[in-house]
Amino acid sequence: MNDTPKFRRQAPDARKKDLIDATIRCLEKKGSDGLSVRSISAEAGISVGLINHHYPSKDDLIADAYEKLATDILQNVINIVAETDGSPREKMSAFFKAYFSSIVLDQKFLRIWIVFWYMSDKSEKVRLSHDKTNAGFRRQIELMLRNLGELPEAPDFNYRLAAIGLSGMLDGLWLEWCLNPEIFAPEEGLMLCEGWVDGLMAGAFKL
Amino acid sequence: MNDTPKFRRQAPDARKKDLIDATIRCLEKKGSDGLSVRSISAEAGISVGLINHHYPSKDDLIADAYEKLATDILQNVINIVAETDGSPREKMSAFFKAYFSSIVLDQKFLRIWIVFWYMSDKSEKVRLSHDKTNAGFRRQIELMLRNLGELPEAPDFNYRLAAIGLSGMLDGLWLEWCLNPEIFAPEEGLMLCEGWVDGLMAGAFKL
DNA sequence: TTTCTTATTGAACGATCGTTCAATTGTGAT
DNA sequence: ATCACAATTGAACGATCGTTCAATAAGAAA
Secondary structure, three states: OOOOOOOOOOOHHHHHHHHHHHHHHHHHHHHHHHOOHHHHHHHHOOOOHHHHHHOOOHHHHHHHHHHHHHHHHHHHHHHHHHHOOOOHHHHHHHHHHHHOOOOOOOHHHHHHHHHHHHHHOOOHHHHHHHHHHHHHHHHHHHHHHHHHHOOOOOOOOOHHHHHHHHHHHHHHHHHHHHHOOOOOOHHHHHHHHHHHHHHHHOOOOOO | OOOOOOOOOOOHHHHHHHHHHHHHHHHHHHHHHHOOHHHHHHHHOOOOHHHHHHOOOHHHHHHHHHHHHHHHHHHHHHHHHHHOOOOHHHHHHHHHHHHOOOOOOOHHHHHHHHHHHHHHOOOHHHHHHHHHHHHHHHHHHHHHHHHHHOOOOOOOOOHHHHHHHHHHHHHHHHHHHHHOOOOOOHHHHHHHHHHHHHHHHOOOOOO
């Protein structure tokens, strides 16, 4: 009679990938209102029950989505830096340019991040995803600063402390721009970070 | 027979103050789990219905609590700076010292702030409280930078841009320290900010 | 003491939440 | 073509949410 199937079966791994993507899309579009299993399953085009078939709880899905999105964003930036041939200083500039583009500087990301942070307070799983991705970001910053610091013309400075300062400034500017993009332009944020690194290389800080 | 009253009446203003305080205490203690009217009313020692008698909705109470807490914290810092006699540069240092003390740098505040940010996405009222208090913070930073810039030995720099850079660094370090206090010590954050201002006054940045 | 105002209570309501599970059905293996 | 497995469905459950509102009673005014 009716030979159009009511649903399509998928292998667990493929379905989980779909669910993760749907979760990210859902949080992008609806923010904290997109956090419910019904909202996510509607976005994924599947029934409510399927989420708990593939995940022990909603929190595990959120944690996976967190890790996927954060890793993707960082990887996008890293790829752009890797494609740039040049000195460590030029690579740092390439990093800033990518960071202050819509690859990172996008209000939808803060909208999602707030939900992740909110969930981190409730769920151990989400907090673990947070810690892992945060460490990856800081490691990347520190690596670039180390390459800078090993140049012959570079003054002595504390790599760890410099990485904290720079990622603090990056995070802070990202946060503030997302909270209110009218306060300053992305290029101004970029200029502030370039200036900070110039100051560092000129020995203006005692680190 | 029983002459101990079942409850004590309070004037609306006094009761609202109690509710605001209870909300802040509740969010401090329980984070996002302390957001419900039942949780808040239990903390305040009153019945569930009373909140909606004094506030049209829960969001209005949250917005009031946001504004109260943010204003109080900023005021505490301003008071300490005001008590400090000295040059604009010394006042800036007093500000940093207060900022990197538990007056501002306290994990419980981020826990509360995440709830506020989370609510900002849902409630226009909460977002207004956020915008207002954020502007007050930035205004204070810019004022101190202006006092610095008007010194005869100061180089020319853009006050607005400098305020964005400094408050970005302050916000970012606050956020990162609260997310994971083991990454760096408060004194290190203070040192980074002092170094940034020293660089600014030495003309290391082109702002 | 009596009256009147209104702050306060707490049960009730409808909505929504995450999760469960028996029934269904797509799909590859036989 | 048939079987067996398991991916998928969707109704149902109990918990919790914010809000409403009729009943109550505290406390000032008369």
